[in-house]
Structure formats: structure tokens, C-alpha cells
Amino acid sequence: SLGIGGVFGLLLVIAMQWLLSQNQTMEALIKQGLQSHEFKPFYQPILHSKSGKIVGCEVLVRWVKEDGTVIPPYQFIPYAEDSGLIIPITEQLLYRVVRDIKKLGWAGTDKFMSVNIVPEHLYSDDLYAYIKNLKTDDSWDFKNLSLEITERRKIEDLQQAKVTLSKFYELGIELKLDDAGTGYGGFSYVQELGISTIKIDKMFIDVIGTDDMKNSVLSSIIAFAEASSKKTIAEGVETNEQVEFLAKHGVYKIQGYVYAKPMPFNELVEWKKVAKN
Ligand code: C2E
Ligand code: CA
Ligand code: CA
Ligand code: CA
Helix, strand or coil: CCCHHHHHHHHHHHHHHHHHHHHHHHHHHHHHHHHCCCEEEEEEEEEECCCCCEEEEEEEEEEECCCCCEECHHHCHHHHHHHCCHHHHHHHHHHHHHHHHHHHCCCCCCCEEEEEECHHHHCCCHHHHHHHHHCCCCCCCHHHEEEEEECCCCCCCHHHHHHHHHHHHHHCCEEEEEEECCCCCHHHHHHHHCCCEEEECHHHHCCCCCHHHHHCCHHHHHHHHHHCCCEEEEECCCCHHHHHHHHHCCCCEEECCCCCCCECHHHHHHHHHHCCC
């Protein structure tokens, strides 16, 4: 008969098989979603707090099902990353993002659409080739695109990443360090990878005006950006108090609910009209 350890082992095997089958189901669903072009870019405006003008947008993926259900990234991005399907998803986004940049007539301006990428994108030339091929004429410029690399995940092959990123940089595509201060070796990434903008994570914005402010990492991130001549963007900004505090400390580019939530392209167009932006 099975001892207690045996029963436990059996349950463990069943649990693992269940998890595995869940992963496989999710993978199959994502593949179907890709075929039906269900991964859509939502755009969250980034504004300069002094001029009130839009400087660019972050592109945030949404899985929009046939019936209109909108699935947020945390429900599928982990599976997409584990299975490598994040690569075709990102390409599907970029295809639409470039079309939308053209529609906005951003060529010849400094306005950007900032796309999230993962370390997997940096170990081959595929993304680079894909983006290069998206430019067929002068209706948009490479500087209208930028890439966000999170420091939350470790870049295993820093040397290879460096080579790939330098090619983007040569095209004129800016690189942003995402979630700065939350994860792995961010400051060394800034030095090594040709990062020009540091995105200050919501976590550090949330403490503005609270008692935790004294021990805040916020001032060290801002000081680092200043000392290394990097631009900054604050994300997850929700209040005017936060906007004012950041302005006082030299951070003017603001992304957050205080100005706008992520929205589909048609809503962005309407928002720009109403906000006279
Ligand atoms: P992230 O890159 O840090 O993106 C910022 C997240 O903060 C977004 O969540 C955005 O909607 C949210 N946010 C912005 N302003 C505010 C605010 O004022 N208050 C609050 N409470 N939240 C705010 P979202 O869209 O759910 O995306 C979550 C994460 O999923 C992203 O975090 C990013 O890591 C990942 N993600 C989203 N789209 C993509 C993508 O296309 N590719 C990859 N690889 N990852 C993506
Ligand atoms: Ca991001
Ligand atoms: Ca971020
Ligand atoms: Ca974040």
C-alpha cells in the first residue's frame, strides 16, 4: 500500500500534470488568438506636465476576444513568455503600432510609441529584421518607436543583448529601462545597454507624500538619472500632488491615471481631440 509519502507523491504528480495541461491549453489558446489577430495595442499617453502636451505613448497589449472580452496582460503574458509566443505577439503589436504612428502623422516629430520587449527578443536578430522591414517609406521614422526593457527579469546573455540593442540604437530607436529600481542590476544595464531613458516604477511614485518617503529609493533613482544624464519618465502617477513633487525634482514626463488610462487607438484619437493634444 501507499504510505503517506506515496500518497503525497501521487498528488504531486497529479498536480504537476494538471499544471502542465493548463499550460498546454493556454498555449493552444494563445496560438488561436494569434491566428485571429486578437492581440491589440492599447495606448497610454505620456504627457509633459509643464506644457500638458503628449510626448508619446506606452503600448500595452490587450487580448481582445471575438465577443469583445478584454483580457489583461497578467493573465497571459507569463504563458506567452514561457512558450516563446511573446515573440509573434510583439510582432503582431508592432505591425499595428506602426500603422497607428502613420495615422497620427508623427513622422518628423519626436513623439514615440514605446513597446515592451523581453530578454528573449535580444538573443536573435528576428525583432530587428522585423522592425526594419516595417519601414517601407517616410510615413514614419525609427525615432517614433522606442523599446522598453524591464529590469525585473535577468538578461542572461548581456553580451548578445548589447550587440542586438546597439543595432536598434543605430537605427535611431531609443531604449528605455522599465521598472527601474525594482529588480535586477538596473544601473549596470543603463551603463552597458545604451539606455537613454529611465522609467521610474509606480512602486516609488506611490510613496510620495506618505511616511515612507524618508527611506524612499525615489530620490536615489532621480539622482542617478541626473548624474548619468539620462531622461526620466514617471509611471503610475495618480495624483496632482505626485505630479508637483516630481516636477520639483526635475521629472516632467508623466504616465498615469492622473492624465489617461491605456485605451484602444480609436479612443486615443478622440482623447487627443478633447485634450487638444
Ligand atoms: P509595465 O510595463 O510596468 O506597464 C505599466 C502598467 O501600469 C500597465 O499595466 C498600466 O496600465 C499600469 N498603469 C499605468 N498608469 C497607472 C496608474 O496611474 N495607476 C495604476 N494602478 N496602474 C497604472 P498593464 O497594462 O496591466 O500591464 C502590466 C504589465 O504587463 C506591464 O507592466 C508589462 O510588464 C506587461 N506588458 C504589457 N504589455 C506588454 C507587451 O506588449 N509585451 C510584454 N512583454 N509585456 C507587456
Ligand atoms: Ca513598460
Ligand atoms: Ca513600467
Ligand atoms: Ca511597472
